[in-house]
Amino acid sequence: MIRGLPANLAVVRALVRRALNEISRVPGAAIPGVLAPTIFMLGITSVFGQADRLPGFDADFRAFVVPLGLLQGAGFTGAATGVNLARDIEGGWFDRLLLCPAPRAAVLVGVVASAALRALLPSTFLFAVALAIGVDFPGAGGTAIAFLLVMGLACVMACWSVVIALRFRTQQAAPLMQVASFVAVLFTTSYAPKELLADWLEVVATINPVTLVLEGVRQGFVGDVTWGDTWPALAAMAGLLIALGALAARSMRRYGI
Amino acid sequence: MIRPTVALARRALRNALRRPQFLAPLVLFPTLFLAVNVGGLNRTTALPGFPQVDGFLDFQLAAAMTQSLLLGGVSTGIATALEIEGGFFDRLVSSPVPRLALVLGRLVAAAVISAVQIVYFLAVGLIFGASIQGGVAGAAVVLLIGVVAGVGFGAIGQAIALRARSASTVQGIFPIVFVILFVSSAFFPRDLLESPLDVVARYNPLSYISDGMRGPIIEGIEGAAVLEGLAAAALIAVAATAVSIVALRGKLRSA
Numbered sequence: 001m002i003r004g005l006p007a008n009l010a011v012v013r014a015l016v017r018r019a020l021n022e023i024s025r026v027p028g029a030a031i032p033g034v035l036a037p038t039i040f041m042l043g044i045t046s047v048f049g050q051a052d053r054l055p056g057f058d059a060d061f062r063a064f065v066v067p068l069g070l071l072q073g074a075g076f077t078g079a080a081t082g083v084n085l086a087r088d089i090e091g092g093w094f095d096r097l098l099l100c101p102a103p104r105a106a107v108l109v110g111v112v113a114s115a116a117l118r119a120l121l122p123s124t125f126l127f128a129v130a131l132a133i134g135v136d137f138p139g140a141g142g143t144a145i146a147f148l149l150v151m152g153l154a155c156v157m158a159c160w161s162v163v164i165a166l167r168f169r170t171q172q173a174a175p176l177m178q179v180a181s182f183v184a185v186l187f188t189t190s191y192a193p194k195e196l197l198a199d200w201l202e203v204v205a206t207i208n209p210v211t212l213v214l215e216g217v218r219q220g221f222v223g224d225v226t227w228g229d230t231w232p233a234l235a236a237m238a239g240l241l242i243a244l245g246a247l248a249a250r251s252m253r254r255y256g257i
Numbered sequence: 258m259i260r261p262t263v264a265l266a267r268r269a270l271r272n273a274l275r276r277p278q279f280l281a282p283l284v285l286f287p288t289l290f291l292a293v294n295v296g297g298l299n300r301t302t303a304l305p306g307f308p309q310v311d312g313f314l315d316f317q318l319a320a321a322m323t324q325s326l327l328l329g330g331v332s333t334g335i336a337t338a339l340e341i342e343g344g345f346f347d348r349l350v351s352s353p354v355p356r357l358a359l360v361l362g363r364l365v366a367a368a369v370i371s372a373v374q375i376v377y378f379l380a381v382g383l384i385f386g387a388s389i390q391g392g393v394a395g396a397a398v399v400l401l402i403g404v405v406a407g408v409g410f411g412a413i414g415q416a417i418a419l420r421a422r423s424a425s426t427v428q429g430i431f432p433i434v435f436v437i438l439f440v441s442s443a444f445f446p447r448d449l450l451e452s453p454l455d456v457v458a459r460y461n462p463l464s465y466i467s468d469g470m471r472g473p474i475i476e477g478i479e480g481a482a483v484l485e486g487l488a489a490a491a492l493i494a495v496a497a498t499a500v501s502i503v504a505l506r507g508k509l510r511s512a
Contacts, residue, residue: 036432043439049451051301172278175285182289191297201296 008106015110016117019084023118030121033076038126041069042133048191056195059222066130067217068190070146071210073122074154075181081115081154082161082177089169095256104252112158112248119154123147135221142220145230149217152237153210157181159244166251184210212236261354265362269336270369279335283328283370284377291321291381294444306448310475311388318382319471320443322399323463325374326407327434333367334414334427341422341508350509360501363415364408371407375400387474395473402469402486409493412501419504443467465489 023030045062052061088094097107127146131137138146161177168176187204188211194202205211216233219225273280291314299313310316340346349359379389379396389395418427438444440454441463447455458464469486472479 032429032432039432039436046451046454047444050304050449051298054300175282186293196300198296198299
């Protein structure tokens with residue numbers, strides 16, 4: 001991968017461009033993925049908005065839930081990356097790609113990097129809608145950290161869905177890809193601070209590393225951005241990327257052998 | 258008429274069982290959503306204006322059921338669209354099967370799947386500590402409203418599939434399903450919804466269906482809510498079946 005770096009970067013660029021072309025050429029296919037997290041966020045805020053009247057809930061519910069929507073968008077995008085890969089496997093395109101003299105690691109990086117960029121679409125839309133309905137701007141630093149973590153989580157979920165796509169080689173495995181992102185993002189402090197969660201969910205949220213990522217995204221929306229909230233989020237993200245990235249690389253190496 | 262309807266219903270059910278990847282999400286996602294809602298917002302039952310309930314799980318069961326039934330409607334639509342795309346539907350049309358059976362067979366299957374969904378969520382509720390105030394009779398009422406509503410949602414999915422003739426188009430209504438569900442009182446008491454959602458929810462038939470199923474769970478079989486729920490479910494079932502039959506006629510004319 002390191003040797004012949006420019007050539008490998010060209011492979012990554014080409015795969016990313018191909019993924020982005022899909023959006024510009026078939027925009028209709030991207031619309032549900034862009035709208036769904038925003039619809040979910042608006043629905044949750046409208047339905048459960050009164051929850052911020054509970055003692056111990058020290059934030060506006062709309063602002064509190066925006067990070068959930070952002071990470072859901074990242075999760076959906078990561079899952080969609082796996083579904084697209086499964087489609088390419090079903091159609092034979094992926095096997096043809098592997099015949100090219102490009103390292104599999106470069107192919108994996110290309111697929112995963114495309115998820116990071118595609119995740120910007122639903123998250124930017126949701127962010128704009130959130131500001132439009134009155135959520136306070138989290139500041140330049142808060143916004144940058146939020147989007148960095150969104151892109152990171154999209155990569156993590158893309159790695160997971162790549163593992164599933166390479167294992168099952170069919171788009172019918174899509175629910176397995178989506179359910180992981182659903183569980184990872186929702187079984188956190190997604191709806192309420194940890195102190196207000198049911199005991200079992202508090203335990204799950206404490207164990208779940210995505211809670212740290214969510215809190216990192218949330219900090220700018222509900223208060224000040226601090227290094228104390230930022231570094232655990234970045235560390236959790238790095239750990240998830242290393243773990244899921246290693247799994248995806250292993251699946252990629254073993255594919256077709 | 259009855260035999261071909263039953264035969265087509267059995268075929269639809271067998272196909273559904275053969276593809277658990279399409280069936281599992283009908284209960285999997287609502288179950289996860291139920292768990293998160295209950296675990297994350299269980300203290301909201303203390304909010305002023307929240308009805309008297311034993312726990313938030315009792316309140317949320319009807320929401321999970323409604324969500325699951327709606328997903329069942331999407332699934333019915335996708336199954337119909339896949340048969341159209343694959344050419345099986347045209348072969349059925351050219352066989353001596355009554356036209357009405359083509360619509361009703363799929364809806365009978367939807368009714369059976371809906372019954373399984375309702376029983377599943379009642380079982381999940383009981384396992385995790387919910388109580389059904391209406392007892393066995395209450396559970397039967399929930400089942401009745403759920404099955405009628407499930408047939409209605411299935412008919413809506415089928416009508417869309419007969420018009421669109423594309424599985425991906427039917428799949429595309431998925432976000433809309435969520436929108437319709439969110440603008441109802443399925444998840445939270447109508448009096449505690451943010452404005453203008455509380456007003457919209459008043460006119461959303463899903464509010465009445467979910468409240469109708471919720472009544473026997475949280476307070477016993479109480480006349481108004483149950484009757485309104487049953488009426489809303491029946492109205493959707495009858496209207497959507499009629500639309501589905503009209504859509505079938507349109508498809509046959511253009512074939």
